Amino acid sequence: MKRHLVSAADLSRDDALLILDTAEELAQLSGRAVKKLPTLRGRTVVNLFFEDSTRTKTSFEVAEKRLSADVINFSAKGSSVSKGESLKDTALTLQAMGADAVVIRHHASGAPARLAQSDWLHGSVINAGDGTHEHPTQALLDAFTMRRHLNPGSGHDLAGRRVTIVGDVLHSRVARSNVHLLNTLGAQVTFVAPPTLLPIGIEPNPETGAGGWPCEISYDLDAVLPKTDALMMLRVQRERMNAAFFPTEREYSRRYGMNGHRLARLPEHAIVMHPGPMVRGMEITAEVADSPRCTAVEQVANGVSVRMAVLYLLLGGATPADAPADAPRTETVETAQ
Numbered sequence: 001m002k003r004h005l006v007s008a009a010d011l012s013r014d015d016a017l018l019i020l021d022t023a024e025e026l027a028q029l030s031g032r033a034v035k036k037l038p039t040l041r042g043r044t045v046v047n048l049f050f051e052d053s054t055r056t057k058t059s060f061e062v063a064e065k066r067l068s069a070d071v072i073n074f075s076a077k078g079s080s081v082s083k084g085e086s087l088k089d090t091a092l093t094l095q096a097m098g099a100d101a102v103v104i105r106h107h108a109s110g111a112p113a114r115l116a117q118s119d120w121l122h123g124s125v126i127n128a129g130d131g132t133h134e135h136p137t138q139a140l141l142d143a144f145t146m147r148r149h150l151n152p153g154s155g156h157d158l159a160g161r162r163v164t165i166v167g168d169v170l171h172s173r174v175a176r177s178n179v180h181l182l183n184t185l186g187a188q189v190t191f192v193a194p195p196t197l198l199p200i201g202i203e204p205n206p207e208t209g210a211g212g213w214p215c216e217i218s219y220d221l222d223a224v225l226p227k228t229d230a231l232m233m234l235r236v237q238r239e240r241m242n243a244a245f246f247p248t249e250r251e252y253s254r255r256y257g258m259n260g261h262r263l264a265r266l267p268e269h270a271i272v273m274h275p276g277p278m279v280r281g282m283e284i285t286a287e288v289a290d291s292p293r294c295t296a297v298e299q300v301a302n303g304v305s306v307r308m309a310v311l312y313l314l315l316g317g318a319t320p321a322d323a324p325a326d327a328p329r330t331e332t333v334e335t336a337q
Helices: 011-030 055-066 087-096 113-116 135-152 173-184 223-228 248-258 258-263 296-316
Strands: 044-049 070-075 099-107 126-132 162-166 188-194 217-219 230-233 272-274
Touching: 011 135, 011 173, 044 055, 044 087, 055 070, 055 099, 055 126, 055 135, 055 296, 070 248, 087 099, 087 113, 087 135, 099 113, 099 162, 099 296, 113 126, 126 135, 126 296, 135 248, 135 272, 135 296, 162 173, 162 223, 173 188, 188 223, 217 223
Parallel strands: 044 070, 044 099, 099 126, 162 188, 162 230, 188 217, 230 272
Antiparallel strands: none
């Protein structure tokens, strides 16, 4: 594992499988009366959120506390940031307070990378979502959920599995992280969306064949359903839109929404996923959202295990970066249990 987790594209296949396998071990904690490990005792983790968040922020906080870390929640609203303080000065303040890791969500794409590449912080930086760029831990928990349903077992990847991602790809950091990670794990990804909600450059250059994302593109959801193993619905992110990207909500739902009729067209083993929050009645109907084949709630639970694994591997599973060469390694997952 590298020192930071900024992008899913930075993870090799071995890195990704190490995280997923570690998360599988840590998931066993959820069935215990006492759901804590002493692995990160004495370590300080700061949740630095410049954007509103419910699932991600709470999930990281639960993961940190289950590993016995000291947790500081920093919200931009009501802080010095709202008074004009820069990201650099905020980071220097956190460093002065002895932060061992910073989990950052920022409205500007590239902010976590800037933080990781600077010398403002000596600890690890974990990207919890930056603008429309990436959300690597969401992609990891999605892959964890897919593996449990489609190819369970330690060391297993998603080779040959077909994943269809539907909706607002243009504004989705979840889609960007997923296409990188799923490709690394061997899955075949197909994006289904209106042409206006696909980013420029997603398809290879028609003249040179260069560039493009490692995926296929389709504008017909019904055509790809019968050959889909995992279907991921994306929320239409109106808060990031500055133009009309489709005629009406009814038209969008008719062509790209998931309903009971389309659920019946999926193979029996296929699952329906959603990173949340769901807009019921638009990209997904209540019938599908409440179906046993929908893993949205399961993804939330898996997110805690995956984020525990990331924190453990970055902070607890190896010798600290500033420790002497002969310093002993911290306890492993097995001995911590």
